Amino acid sequence: MRQPAQERGRRRRDTLLDAAVELLGEGGFDAVSHRAVADRARLPLAATTYYFRSRDDLIAAAFELMVDRDLAVTRERFTARIRRLGAAAGDRPAPAGGAAAPRMSARAAAEALAAALLPRDETERLRHLALWELYLRAGRDPALRPLARAWTDRCRATTAELLRIAGYPAGPAAVTLLGAAADGLTIEAVVEARPNAVQSMVEIMSHALDRIRMTEGA
Amino acid sequence: MRQPAQERGRRRRDTLLDAAVELLGEGGFDAVSHRAVADRARLPLAATTYYFRSRDDLIAAAFELMVDRDLAVTRERFTARIRRLGAAAGDRPAPAGGAAAPRMSARAAAEALAAALLPRDETERLRHLALWELYLRAGRDPALRPLARAWTDRCRATTAELLRIAGYPAGPAAVTLLGAAADGLTIEAVVEARPNAVQSMVEIMSHALDRIRMTEGA
């Protein structure tokens, strides 16, 4: 039942998935019951079991969707910010190895990173939180583990790419260090909702970008 | 009902708390029901509602206990390892500012850190996971937030102290950077259970300790 045969079915499945993502953000996975999802999607209860083998299956699919959306948003916000700064006019982000010279200040790069990674309002904060809840769940549910690994791998790749775009190309070790630190700071911001989260991340990351020797990773 | 008046009551409360911590590790908080806790503690069901206002209250208390234990274990493992290395014979870890000279190699310090932070077996992995689950829950439950903040604050303080002991005294920004990175890497290890987690953390942290200029934080 992974892909419904009929067009209407596919749309219904997507509707359910959207509802699940919403609920996941609003209340964590306790809020994602068949009944709640069906109500939110304005579909009958049985639709949820028809399009998804089980609740776990539905949640896994929602996780996948949220990861896709999250990465897309991060990348888009970062590049939009860079573009707005007019830093590199004709610099193409070729995936291979064309390293952009460090045209940006460490502070500007850190600000772009923080703006791209941190949630902007309460809704986004809760969505982020849900993503991490899902990620942690993979620690107990082997079925979710591949998705979790894919998320971190894609996050690292994105981090590497963003750093390169900003003119701070980094080796694997430095990417992991900065990525893990960004993760840690993001979780902290998302969970504790301290008021100065953005400023804090900017400070830490610009500190790191300033002082660390990035290349020659392990 | 925070502190039972009678001795037996206090013991019973502790028994319940221990049971809750065990269950939390084994199955996350879905596994922590009044009934499960009471069964595990070999106490009648009503004992749980007698000693704790509610399930949330019980879980919060268990969180507090787990944090205490976790920090104690981390610190103890780290110092034990340092002591075993016989690095500094008469070096007292005075809490003020007595900076130990970098006697250890970055690699040795990173190894001690990884050994202190990362879980050693599956049981510990699950306990760690539970701790993070609890932490994340604070993102939705304001009652848990002070505990969450206390945990990160104490973690940072411990990180700073361990670094100083190892001969790598660091300013606030560097401590936050390294602490957040350690958090990120720990979560990754705990959730994804990749085989090379220890080696990976050692590499990243020693890379960081080697290359970053630690002092002069924000």
Next chain:
DNA sequence: AAATAACTGGTACTGCCGTACCAATCTGAG
């Protein structure tokens, strides 16, 4: 010893959950 408070343990209430089931309806391929 008497009175008051702490504690015990058994039971019951109410509610939501995941999932199964199935008759009715719709849709697209032949």
Next chain:
DNA sequence: CTCAGATTGGTACGGCAGTACCAGTTATTT
């Protein structure tokens, strides 16, 4: 047009949850 397969929606079942309740017992205070 026909019909098999896809889809729909309503309902039901069995289970476990949190918490309330209360008669009985034990400890502490006066």
